[in-house]
Amino acid sequence: MITISKNNRQIIHDILKCLPIFSDLFDEQLNKISAICKIQDFQKNDTIFLEGDYYKGFFIIIEGSIKIFKISVDGKESILHLLKPYESFGDVPLFEGAKYPVNAQALNDASLIFIPKEEFITLIKSNSTICFNMLVGFAKKMRHLTQKVEELSSKEVMNRFAGYLLDEINKAGTDKLPEPFLRITISKKNIAAYIGTITDTLSRLLKKLQDEKIIRVSGKSIFILDLKKLKALAR
Amino acid sequence: MITISKNNRQIIHDILKCLPIFSDLFDEQLNKISAICKIQDFQKNDTIFLEGDYYKGFFIIIEGSIKIFKISVDGKESILHLLKPYESFGDVPLFEGAKYPVNAQALNDASLIFIPKEEFITLIKSNSTICFNMLVGFAKKMRHLTQKVEELSSKEVMNRFAGYLLDEINKAGTDKLPEPFLRITISKKNIAAYIGTITDTLSRLLKKLQDEKIIRVSGKSIFILDLKKLKALAR
């Protein structure tokens, strides 16, 4: 963890300015926030918080990617969100409950801004801009979860995996290429848990898609050979 | 739909005062809101909005219960929320998107407050109290959806149904009785779609629970004979 010096305070201020949640704020307001938050660094696979941990505050990602997940009684892991820079997590208990309701773990080395609960609540109770920005963030996550619920209850694993691949080539910006592709940056175990299945099944899906010449796998990259068929599979 | 008269305006004002989303507001602020909203009445099975409809605004339930659901390409219905008085719905697109992302339907005769988008956005942009209250509401729904995702991806239908029964006896307040019970107020089709299955399967679950003397069904009521076993099933 980085010690907060005056110099550092300026860095935080500049970072905050770029975050969606703090956009449209005056410098004066940004200063109030930068005064209460800390930068925390984590290494790959580090736990950030565990379900049931006493709630202290929430995080915003500066660098790295974070996995938000639950573990069921019989040990099955389901991943709710895979988050990237500028996204926040652990913000729900600001308004509901006194404990973290999920687990958060760094998928690679990560730099996060930590914002403590009490101070932040005091601050936003009289700041409609931050509240409004947070509502936008919450709305996005609600959409995401809603889609997940629908997919899990009415689609089969192959449909969900095809949807995942399409999402990923969009994020990668390769969806307009003649041969769209994506790079596998997380373990297959994580991908499986994200689409609601297990590695064994995912492995079989990959094989099937390759057999049907819909994708081509080369090292850590997956190339889409037949986008039309893939879209049909995603429905 | 009720025509808005002066008298009616006062009624709306009084209703608004009781809603979580508008708690802690001054009378003056409540007046501004009551000035822009309308009461709309719906009959059982009426559609309130459909997925893809152009977004006009959101609703708060005064009376009745509302089902929020999606229909998949192959016609399967998955229910995301079953909402009761004082809860709001259709508020996500205030902050994300220009269309309703889900369907809403009245499960029985219902009375709703409708709040139009543009006017409301203008109003809350400078009102941190309403924003904060909305964040609380969003947080609750996020919790609910998160739990649904976890259940759908790591539990079996019986576990989810047992969980549903436990939730219902809690809501009914009968959970401390020697023989907790709940009343079936919605069709089994709806219950099935809510727990992510079909009526045939639900029918078999009910039979199995009766055979094992865990529940007793009498007309529209389900009595819990063995709460301990039911809790074990819900895990």
Place this chain on the structure above:
DNA sequence: AACATCCTTTGACTTAAGTCGGATTTGTCA
């Protein structure tokens, strides 16, 4: 380089839960 650990793949097997067709039951309205 060697070791251990984790990740991934694969085949054989099992099973939960969906599909389908048809039989009942229930509710609704003329």
Place this chain on the structure above:
DNA sequence: TGACAAATCCGACTTAAGTCAAAGGATGTT
């Protein structure tokens, strides 16, 4: 009251996807 439609239930069948065990690969550590 009758009769039509909708909701519910049930048995027979099918299948997607999970479990289990075992074998390869990959990765990192000392």
